[in-house]
Amino acid sequence: MTDPRFFESLLALSVAGLAERIGAEVLRGGERMISAVAPLASAGPADVAFLGDRRFLDSLRATAAGCVIAPAAAADVVPAGAALIVSGEPQAAWARASLLLHRPMDLSPIPLARAAEDETVRADPGVVLGQGARIGRGTRIGANTVIGPGVQIGRDCLIGPNVTVSFALVGDRVKLYAGARIGEAGFGAAGSRSGPVDVPQLGRVILQDGVTVGANSCIDRGAYDDTVIGENTKIDNLVMIAHNCVIGRNCLIAAHTGISGSVTVGDGVIFGGKAGIGDHIAIGQGARVAGGAGVLADIPPGETWSGYPAKPIRQFLRETVWVSKQASGKARAGKTDE
Template sequence: MATPDARFFETLSPISVADLAARVGGEVLRGGDRMIVHVAPLGSADGQAVSFLSDRKFVAALAVTGAGCVIVPPSAAEQVPAGSAVITSKEAQAAWARASIALHAARRLDEAETRANACEDASVVLEPGVVVGLGARIGRGTRIGANTVIGPGVQIGRDCEIGSNVTIGFALIGDRVKVYAGARIGEAGFGAAGSSVGAVDIPQLGRVILQDGVTVGANTCIDRGAYDDTVIGENTKIDNLVMIGHNCVIGRNNLMAAHTGISGSVTTGDNVMFGGRAGVGDHITIGTGARVAAGGGVLADIPAGETWSGYPAKPIRQSLREAVWLAKQVTRKAQS
């Protein structure tokens, strides 16, 4: 997204770099009179956006950013492109979080949408207690369960089945999607930045996209993106009590058994399978057709087509050999 989706987030009044620096606790190095409208990551920022650098691994992105302003540690100030204004801060990420709060606000469910505006036609069923926020739309043949809350701007396709006591916000949902009771779609992803006054919540300005045919089990949580989207690919089937963190991009036809936990910014190919209680660390890529055995703890990328198991997860033959060897050593020691 070039800017946060206006259906879900209100963009507040523009602010000068100098005023922004005062609000976030930074120091203006240059460009104090430039006006800033929104926030964005380095790679997608334009001349009206403020971005930040907090990790040296993103220095290459800093060198080519089009951001109107960049918040950086003092040691990186000289690496900011000449066309960008500069705010220096020893807490660059926390300062950017404060800038996000100054420039954007999530739309709240202050008023309910009328059925006539929300529903495509009379085939839509809203069970007792359903609340639909302003700007939300629900497609033909969809049924929404009792006491479910659909947030402002949410788009739900045709022939969907949404269970009772579900909450859906900041989300675009395709056709023939099933979301079972108690699921939470679009809550804020877990993100915090360290600062001198303690951890600062990082506003989550992205969305959740559930493509056609997705199934989401009871009491499963799928967080919205921090800025980019969390995407669940077509026909992926997710069991009960699964956690999917922000910015994940899950491929088509994935299968996730109960208690699977996927950390933020994980990418999976198509036809990937996760056994029960599988766990995946952040920023990991799992190739097409790969499998993670039940209880596996994935801390490294998995190539396409491979099956991994154990903790830390390894190719299954290696994991089993190591388990057998360890069992033999224990037996020998007990006998000696």
């Protein structure tokens, strides 16, 4: 379910009423009441889920969702106990449904005294604190920073100027340097007949104890599950971490690294500057990603990968030497011919 500190649940709708408002067709269960959206794997009897790709047919067969939005071709796979809405654009229909059932909490600013654990919390001029925000003792917040509604920040943290923190739970001794953006919506769009539809991002960001996030870096909240940054991980300036990523403890991520959505990173991984990581990739504990590498496949624990597409560094170096020799040989042959 969505975290009530960050999202307001709106009025429940019948399956028939929901289908009408999202432009889809009910095949069965129109009288059932639905109060939330959820993925297939975690949906319950009051939730609506969707099938967007046939890769998830096994999840569809096992779902406990009260209602499923699916293409007509998959209607016979939907469990008999679930209400069924048929749509030619199920993900876009689900995105529209989420807007009818959930809404982010309003900022509704509050004074520092209502958010602070005690008088040791300091806030510079221009700080805005949302309704329900909580700030642990000894924490300092820089000028013009916005802490969104429901955000929880631990003790002895340093939040720099012009930072925004929303939809986030932040541990103790966390440092967020100037201009960091924590908890913004991840990039998600579903195709529809009228053009791309934004998919609402209903998850959170979890920053564990001792995390550092450099200036102007961005960490997106989860699409539904959480984006998690493990204890004592250090993130440089100008780094992008997309929705649903889970980053381990004691990782080092250098500037201009971009990590796509749903990447899982083990403990102690190091990313060189300007590394790029494709979506849904797993990087094992203690691995190393060289600067400028483009990772398009899983990296086993302890290995160092380089190049584009990235591969084990010894293989990359052998291939680089071979290509260099071939190029040099052709160049010499060309001079001889002259």
